[in-house]
Amino acid sequence: MSTTSTPLKDTGVGKKAAGPVEWLDDRIGLAGLVRKNIRKVFPDHWSFLLGEIALWSFVVLLLTGTFLTFWFQPSMAEVPYDGSYDPLRGLEMSQAYASTLNISFDIRGGLLVRQIHHWAAALFMAAIIAHMLRVFFTGAYRKPRELNWLIGIGLFAIGLIEGFAGYSLPDDLLSGTGLRFVDGLIRSIPVVGTYIEFFVFGGEFPGELIIARLYMAHIFLLPGLLLGLIAAHMVLLVYHKHTQWPGPGRTEKNVVGYPMLPVYAAKAGGFFFVVFGFTTLMAATLQINPIWAYGPYNPSEVTAGSQPDWYMGWVEGAVRIMPNWEFTIGPQTISLNVFIPAVLLMGILFTVLAIWPFFESWVTGDKKEHHLLQRPRNAPTRTAFGVAGMTFYGVCWIAGGNDIIALKFNLDIFTITWMARVLVFVGPVIAFIVTRRICISLQRKDNDAILHGYETGIIVRSAEGSYAEAHAPLPPEKAFALTARPRVPELTAPVSEDENGVANPDGRKARLRAWAKRFFYAHDVDKPTRFEVEDAAHHFHDDVYPPHDFPDDFSGVSETGVPKQH
Amino acid sequence: MRFLSTHRRHPLAGYAVLLFGLLLAAALYAAFAPGKADADTATNDPAKIEEGRELFLVGCASCHGMNAEGIMTVAGGNYGPSLVGVGAAAVDFQVGTGRMPMAQSAPQAIRKEPVYTDEETDALAAYIASLGPGPAVPDEEYTDVSEISQEELTRGGEFFRTNCTACHNSVGAGGALPSGRFAPSLQGVSEKHLYEAMLTGPQQMPVFSDDVISPEDKRAIIAYIKNVQNQPQAGFGGGGLGPVVDGMFAWIIGIGGLVAVAVWLAAHGARVKKKRS
Ligand code: HEM
Numbered sequence: 001m002s003t004t005s006t007p008l009k010d011t012g013v014g015k016k017a018a019g020p021v022e023w024l025d026d027r028i029g030l031a032g033l034v035r036k037n038i039r040k041v042f043p044d045h046w047s048f049l050l051g052e053i054a055l056w057s058f059v060v061l062l063l064t065g066t067f068l069t070f071w072f073q074p075s076m077a078e079v080p081y082d083g084s085y086d087p088l089r090g091l092e093m094s095q096a097y098a099s100t101l102n103i104s105f106d107i108r109g110g111l112l113v114r115q116i117h118h119w120a121a122a123l124f125m126a127a128i129i130a131h132m133l134r135v136f137f138t139g140a141y142r143k144p145r146e147l148n149w150l151i152g153i154g155l156f157a158i159g160l161i162e163g164f165a166g167y168s169l170p171d172d173l174l175s176g177t178g179l180r181f182v183d184g185l186i187r188s189i190p191v192v193g194t195y196i197e198f199f200v201f202g203g204e205f206p207g208e209l210i211i212a213r214l215y216m217a218h219i220f221l222l223p224g225l226l227l228g229l230i231a232a233h234m235v236l237l238v239y240h241k242h243t244q245w246p247g248p249g250r251t252e253k254n255v256v257g258y259p260m261l262p263v264y265a266a267k268a269g270g271f272f273f274v275v276f277g278f279t280t281l282m283a284a285t286l287q288i289n290p291i292w293a294y295g296p297y298n299p300s301e302v303t304a305g306s307q308p309d310w311y312m313g314w315v316e317g318a319v320r321i322m323p324n325w326e327f328t329i330g331p332q333t334i335s336l337n338v339f340i341p342a343v344l345l346m347g348i349l350f351t352v353l354a355i356w357p358f359f360e361s362w363v364t365g366d367k368k369e370h371h372l373l374q375r376p377r378n379a380p381t382r383t384a385f386g387v388a389g390m391t392f393y394g395v396c397w398i399a400g401g402n403d404i405i406a407l408k409f410n411l412d413i414f415t416i417t418w419m420a421r422v423l424v425f426v427g428p429v430i431a432f433i434v435t436r437r438i439c440i441s442l443q444r445k446d447n448d449a450i451l452h453g454y455e456t457g458i459i460v461r462s463a464e465g466s467y468a469e470a471h472a473p474l475p476p477e478k479a480f481a482l483t484a485r486p487r488v489p490e491l492t493a494p495v496s497e498d499e500n501g502v503a504n505p506d507g508r509k510a511r512l513r514a515w516a517k518r519f520f521y522a523h524d525v526d527k528p529t530r531f532e533v534e535d536a537a538h539h540f541h542d543d544v545y546p547p548h549d550f551p552d553d554f555s556g557v558s559e560t561g562v563p564k565q566h
Numbered sequence: 567m568r569f570l571s572t573h574r575r576h577p578l579a580g581y582a583v584l585l586f587g588l589l590l591a592a593a594l595y596a597a598f599a600p601g602k603a604d605a606d607t608a609t610n611d612p613a614k615i616e617e618g619r620e621l622f623l624v625g626c627a628s629c630h631g632m633n634a635e636g637i638m639t640v641a642g643g644n645y646g647p648s649l650v651g652v653g654a655a656a657v658d659f660q661v662g663t664g665r666m667p668m669a670q671s672a673p674q675a676i677r678k679e680p681v682y683t684d685e686e687t688d689a690l691a692a693y694i695a696s697l698g699p700g701p702a703v704p705d706e707e708y709t710d711v712s713e714i715s716q717e718e719l720t721r722g723g724e725f726f727r728t729n730c731t732a733c734h735n736s737v738g739a740g741g742a743l744p745s746g747r748f749a750p751s752l753q754g755v756s757e758k759h760l761y762e763a764m765l766t767g768p769q770q771m772p773v774f775s776d777d778v779i780s781p782e783d784k785r786a787i788i789a790y791i792k793n794v795q796n797q798p799q800a801g802f803g804g805g806g807l808g809p810v811v812d813g814m815f816a817w818i819i820g821i822g823g824l825v826a827v828a829v830w831l832a833a834h835g836a837r838v839k840k841k842r843s
Contacts, residue, residue: 044832045832046825046828046829046831046832046833047828048832049824049825049828049831049832050825050828052828053821053824053828086716086719086793087719087720087722087723087790087793087794087797088720088723089716089719089720090716090717090720091720091723091724104800111800115800118812119816119820122812122813122815122816122820123816123820123821123824125816126816126817126820126821127821127824130821130825173727173731173736174808174809267831270831271827271828271831274824274827274831275824278820278823278824278827279820282815282819282820285802286802286815286819287799287800287802288812289809289812290737290799290800292797293736293737293794293797294736295723295724295727295736298727298728300728301727301728301731301732302731302732303727303731303732303735303736303741304731304732304733304734304735304739304740304741304742304749305735305736305739305741305808305810306808307808307809307810308809309809309812309813310809310810310812310813310814310816310817311813313809313810313813400810401810402742403741403742404742404808404810404811406742406746406748407740407741407742407748410746411746412744412745412746413742413743413744413745413746414744414745415746
């Protein structure tokens with residue numbers, strides 16, 4: 001730490017607060033705990049703020065959601081609408097829909113708050129996924145953080161359901177269509193589907209209970225779970241301490257960054273206002289979910305462009321591209337056309353996500369603790385798997401908007417569907433191969449920079465008249481960061497027999513594991529050895545333009561010939 | 567359109583609209599008031615029919631045949647369908663919205679600048695109407711929605727949601743149909759053409775004859791469409807295309823913008839000083 005700060009108790013505020021704080025401390029004695037945690041250190045990198053975007057948009061959701069509960073009525077009882085929106089006045093509709101219209105048109109600030117709430121929800125899910133991807137691609141889930149990863153998966157899953165429940169509450173035509181979709185999902189579960197449907201909807205769809213039930217889940221059960229899990233997530237985070245990028249002075253045993261107070265708390269607190277301000281700005285300028293335009297839900301109506309909110313879009317897409325496989329066994333209709341792409345696929349996604357950390361450590365045999373993050377390129381196979389998964393998700397997602405794409409780009413909707421059907425299988429494979437190659441090339445490039453320095457952009461003419469670009473050694477901090485990764489482990493063939501010729505009892509499993517490990521590491525480029533680095537260092541002296549001639553603050557010349565600042 | 571919608575709150579906008587409205591009313595009066603009398607007779611006016619026939623021979627016969635009997639392709643398909651009995655309304659719609667004469671062979675004839683003047687369109691309509699009975703161009707009584715009652719407006723909405731939104735989307739933003747066809751946006755379509763579209767059911771669109779939806783209900787639908795399209799928007803609306811566009815905004819503007827802030831925050835901390843010693 002290079003900053004020095006005045007101890008809190010010596011500041012003006014500190015002196016004034018001392019009395020009450022002492023009073024409190026005498027009674028609940030938290031000082032020790034706080035004193036210890038107040039100096040917790042958090043490292044700084046923009047991608048560590050993705051989780052915070054999720055956190056703060058959740059807080060925004062709580063605040064705006066509370067406002068909405070003052071006026072929303074979770075009832076499916078029919079009432080004639082008599083609010084101020086002309087084109088619907090006199091129409092019979094559920095109280096839920098009517099009260100949402102009232103919030104939009106007759107409650108001061110209601111529409112703005114509704115729009116903030118909806119944008120914050122869209123942002124919350126986006127931030128969760130972005131945050132999860134950052135955790136995945138940097139290997140932050142490795143021991144000891146597997147539990148926090150699992151909590152994260154729980155948050156992701158509950159967030160999905162929470163968002164869906166909210167989307168269904170206003171009981172407009174889109175909500176109802178979305179509920180109908182989920183009803184189909186539930187029913188497609190073989191054998192028990194219909195029973196579950198009756199249980200969930202209290203009878204046949206849509207029934208008269210579902211809005212009230214969803215409301216309870218949306219404002220009480222799910223937020224409660226989210227809140228509890230987020231608290232656990234944060235406690236574990238503080239307990240494990242945050243991971244950090246490798247760099248000088250940063251090891252697996254320490255954390256370099258800001259203390260919780262005053263710096264980090266100020267930054268994080270400030271970021272809350274940025275997130276809140278940002279969602280408010282979006283809500284004030286961008287329309288979202290104009291329920292009055294959709295009309296009240298009526299099972300006999302539907303609108304072109306019916307879509308779920310974006311985070312369910314990939315499920316919608318998977319259903320859209322699934323061939324129509326359906327058959328009956330006796331009285332049972334088995335709807336594989338819905339069951340596979342929706343229920344099964346979602347199950348697979350969450351299962352794969354949940355077991356990944358354990359699977360990876362089984363494959364690599366790595367049981368050590370990790371507090372230093374990995375750059376995505378330094379785990380090429382993992383990164384490639386991640387990108388392949390994103391490609392799969394992306395293709396499904398695009399397929400979910402096939403009608404909008406067809407309309408806006410003048411394409412044939414069937415062509416898009418067929419392309420998606422092919423791409424959903426081929427795309428991930430191509431993405432895997434390409435990503436892994438890119439990672440490996442980047443590893444080579446790093447090694448090159450370590451051994452031969454970086455390109456300065458200075459072209460030198462030698463005495464013989466040949467031209468060459470001068471290289472300069474990397475600044476030491478940079479070279480350190482690049483080499484602060486573990487070596488690629490040696491890959492040995494599994495022993496199928498011991499020296500006495502006795503077959504290894506778990507030979508099959510060991511062989512499988514060895515194969516997986518080879519697949520995981522085989523193409524990795526190892527970092528240069530100490531000898532190679534020292535050897536390469538000598539060559540700088542034979543260089544056309546010896547680096548020690550550069551001024552101290554020099555770090556290369558850009559394409560336009562201007563000296564760069566590193 | 568963009569210019570209009572962004573400037574609609576300009577202090578002078580009210581006067582401009584008023585002025586425009588007055589001019590329009592005057593122009594409409596000039597166009598229709600005297601024409602009304604002979605509009606009825608026009609359909610039977612032999613001179614008008616003859617004028618229409620000549621226009622038809624030049625502009626339409628190549629596809630629809632010399633006597634509008636239609637032309638078959640070699641494969642047995644329709645090069646241009648028979649127009650006998652399609653009525654004046656179909657011609658007025660197809661020619662008035664610029665769909666006919668069709669420009670190139672596409673999955674569907676699209677809306678474009680009309681090629682014919684109103685007079686010529688009338689003449690063409692008169693000619694086709696003379697070939698066989700068919701729906702006539704609607705009376706102004708059913709396309710004038712200025713006097714619509716509250717109750718009718720709400721009813722129009724119900725009819726619209728039941729019959730039209732499945733293809734045209736709930737704000738009339740349009741929707742995709744199989745094989746590269748689509749239900750077009752209803753933004754800016756005139757009252758008369760809305761009516762005629764329902765009456766004649768162009769291409770993939772079903773016909774909503776007067777038995778299915780009475781002329782009064784058609785007027786209510788038109789009133790609803792016009793009313794909804796003139797409602798103020800709660801911010802830039804992504805064209806009413808719904809959640810797909812919202813999701814795009816959430817990622818690009820929301821996450822994109824916040825990440826930009828995060829990058830800035832992480833780069834401008836108390837501890838981050840100019841590197842390099
Ligand atoms: C409600 C949703 C979530 C909230 C509010 C949230 C919040 C946070 C915050 C503020 C951090 C610390 C800053 C950071 O590293 O970004 C964090 C760390 C972490 N999160 Fe989440 N998160 C959520 C969901 C998830 C999900 C879906 C996963 C993965 C499946 C996950 C896994 C992790 C892990 C492993 C860490 C530790 C990272 C490290 O120390 O480098 N979280 N979370």
